Amino acid sequence: MHKKEMIKSNNEKRKELTEENREYYEDMLLYIRLSYSKSELDMEEVLAELLDHLLEAQSQGRTAEDVFGNDPKAYAEDIVGELPTMMTKEKFSLISIGILGFLGVSALFTGIGDLLAYIIMDQSEPTRTIHIGSSLLETGIFIPLAFFFTYVTIQYLRWSTFRKIKRSTEFIITFLFGGAMFLVYFFLILFLPEFGPELSIPLYVSVIVGIVLTISAWVLTKKS
Amino acid sequence: MSLRSQLLKGILEGCILAIISRNAVYGYELSVKLQEYGLTVSEGSIYPILLRLQKEKLIRGEMKKSPSGPNRKYYFLTEEGAQALEDFQKNWEEIKPPVDSLLRKETDHAQERNDQVE
Structure with a gap:
C-alpha cells in the first residue's frame, strides 16, 4: 500500500478510538512521525499495526495503557529506535523538495512584492538588479539556516509531545523563536555587502521562476 | 538494560520465531498466541521486537487481506530466520538441563538447611 493511503486510512480508523485511547495514541503517532530520519513507509506500517492492535484491545475493554504500558514516550522511543533509517534516495528527495520549495517561495514573494511596489508606488523600472556574488552567498547561508530552523522546530515538537505545556508558555516560545529567526534574516540582508557582477531581472521573470519552482516542489511532494 | 530483561528479550525473540515458523501471523494474533502459551509479556512489547x-x-x-476483512501485516519466517530458530532451539536445549538441575540443587540445599535449623 502507498504511504499516502496508509496515512488516510490511519486518520479514518483513529476516529473509532475512545478519547482516552486517542490521546495516548496520537501523542505516540506525533512523536514517531517526527523522527524525520526514519523510513516513512516502515513508520506508517508500524503505526497502522499499533492502531489495529489498540482497536482490537479496545473492543475487549482494554486501554492503551494496558497495551503499551504507562510510559508512552519510552514506548515510542523503543519503536523509533528499531525503525530502519531512511534510504539515501528518500533523504535526497526530501532535501531537494525543501530547497526547491524554499527558493520558489522566496522568488515568488520577492517578485510579487516588487511588482506591487512597481504598480502601486509607481517605482522606476519593472526590473530588480541583483549582484550575483552576494545573492549566491545569501542563498548559501539562508538554505542551511532554514534547515537549521526546521530542525530546531522538530526537536521542540518532539520534546513537547509528552509534556503538558501551558498555552501562554507555548506562545512565548513561538514568539521568541520566530522573532530570533526574523532578526537573523533581517540583519544578514542589511549587513551583507553587495558584490559581484550586476544582473537586471524583469520582475515577471522572478514571479514565473517562483511559480515554476513552487509547483515542482509541490508535484515532488505528491509523488514521494 | 538489565541482564534480566536482556535474557527475557532473547527468549521472547526465540518464541516469536517459533510461533511464526508454524503459521504466518499478524501482530495481534501473535500476542494472543504468546498469551495462550502462558507467556504474559506486555502486549506492546512485541512490536519493537518484530521491527x-x-x-x-x-x-x-x-x-495481506485478513479473513475478517481489513489489510493486515502478516509475518513470515525467512531462511535466515529458520536458521536462527534452529540455533535458538539448540542453545536452549543445552542451557536448560544444567540450569534446571542447578536450581533444583539450590532448593534442595535450602531445604536441608531449613531441616537442620528445625
Whole structure:
C-alpha cells in the first residue's frame, strides 16, 4: 500500500478510538512521525499495526495503557529506535523538495512584492538588479539556516509531545523563536555587502521562476 | 538494560520465531498466541521486537487481506530466520538441563538447611 493511503486510512480508523485511547495514541503517532530520519513507509506500517492492535484491545475493554504500558514516550522511543533509517534516495528527495520549495517561495514573494511596489508606488523600472556574488552567498547561508530552523522546530515538537505545556508558555516560545529567526534574516540582508557582477531581472521573470519552482516542489511532494 | 530483561528479550525473540515458523501471523494474533502459551509479556512489547527481527531479516512482513476483512501485516519466517530458530532451539536445549538441575540443587540445599535449623 502507498504511504499516502496508509496515512488516510490511519486518520479514518483513529476516529473509532475512545478519547482516552486517542490521546495516548496520537501523542505516540506525533512523536514517531517526527523522527524525520526514519523510513516513512516502515513508520506508517508500524503505526497502522499499533492502531489495529489498540482497536482490537479496545473492543475487549482494554486501554492503551494496558497495551503499551504507562510510559508512552519510552514506548515510542523503543519503536523509533528499531525503525530502519531512511534510504539515501528518500533523504535526497526530501532535501531537494525543501530547497526547491524554499527558493520558489522566496522568488515568488520577492517578485510579487516588487511588482506591487512597481504598480502601486509607481517605482522606476519593472526590473530588480541583483549582484550575483552576494545573492549566491545569501542563498548559501539562508538554505542551511532554514534547515537549521526546521530542525530546531522538530526537536521542540518532539520534546513537547509528552509534556503538558501551558498555552501562554507555548506562545512565548513561538514568539521568541520566530522573532530570533526574523532578526537573523533581517540583519544578514542589511549587513551583507553587495558584490559581484550586476544582473537586471524583469520582475515577471522572478514571479514565473517562483511559480515554476513552487509547483515542482509541490508535484515532488505528491509523488514521494 | 538489565541482564534480566536482556535474557527475557532473547527468549521472547526465540518464541516469536517459533510461533511464526508454524503459521504466518499478524501482530495481534501473535500476542494472543504468546498469551495462550502462558507467556504474559506486555502486549506492546512485541512490536519493537518484530521491527528488530525484520531489520535482521529473520522475518518479513507482507500486507495481506485478513479473513475478517481489513489489510493486515502478516509475518513470515525467512531462511535466515529458520536458521536462527534452529540455533535458538539448540542453545536452549543445552542451557536448560544444567540450569534446571542447578536450581533444583539450590532448593534442595535450602531445604536441608531449613531441616537442620528445625
